[in-house]
Amino acid sequence: MTRHDFPVQASKDIYQGKVMALRSDEVVMPGGRVAVREILEHPGAVAIAALDADDRLMMIHQYRHPVRRRLWELPAGLLDVHGEDPLETAKRELTEEAGLTATDWSVLLDLVPSPGFSDESVRVYLARGVTEVGRPELHDDEEADLSTRWVSLPVALRMVLSGTIVNAITASAVLAAHALAAAPAAARPADVPWQDRPTRFADRLT
Numbered sequence: 001m002t003r004h005d006f007p008v009q010a011s012k013d014i015y016q017g018k019v020m021a022l023r024s025d026e027v028v029m030p031g032g033r034v035a036v037r038e039i040l041e042h043p044g045a046v047a048i049a050a051l052d053a054d055d056r057l058m059m060i061h062q063y064r065h066p067v068r069r070r071l072w073e074l075p076a077g078l079l080d081v082h083g084e085d086p087l088e089t090a091k092r093e094l095t096e097e098a099g100l101t102a103t104d105w106s107v108l109l110d111l112v113p114s115p116g117f118s119d120e121s122v123r124v125y126l127a128r129g130v131t132e133v134g135r136p137e138l139h140d141d142e143e144a145d146l147s148t149r150w151v152s153l154p155v156a157l158r159m160v161l162s163g164t165i166v167n168a169i170t171a172s173a174v175l176a177a178h179a180l181a182a183a184p185a186a187a188r189p190a191d192v193p194w195q196d197r198p199t200r201f202a203d204r205l206t
Contacts, residue, residue, distance in 0.1 A: 103129030
């Protein structure tokens with residue numbers, strides 16, 4: 001059988017903000033019915049699983065307003081600089097949030113956290129050969145209040161399974177890094193194509 005390609009019959013913009021937009025698509029379903037799908041457009045993001053020589057993972061503890069508490073997460077950031085390569089974004093965010101640089105970069109995971117309503121995609125890099133360079137002075141927003149900690153992979157795994165780590169990207173990265181410890185060659189090159197990288201929101205700003 002020929003697979004249905006879900007054509008979009010019409011699309012309407014609902015809202016555009018600084019870091020997201022919301023649109024409504026009328027999508028033709030396999031039986032011919034037209035269904036409305038609301039889609040949150042996201043600029044995309046990167047996260048960094050930085051491991052030191054002792055296989056400790058750099059974690060940050062940062063306030064997240066939608067859930068009204070601080071969460072354990074990886075250093076991460078939006079792809080909000082026009083034309084910047086995602087790897088360069090990751091390198092910048094690792095320094096800004098954790099005060100680290102790294103010499104060895106590979107792709108650990110590509111994730112789509114909420115594909116039911118958002119085109120958000122996150123590339124998680126694995127960074128090794130880390131050096132501490134110090135965080136820059138940050139006086140604004142949540143990053144000015146974050147704290148950092150080196151956490152061993154076994155402890156990070158227990159934090160995921162106990163519900164201490166609930167950020168989906170971080171939990172996935174911890175599990176992947178733990179699995180990769182037994183098969184380090186499985187990591188992908190840092191410049192491997194990123195199939196689901198979103199572009200629609202970025203196109204609005206150009």
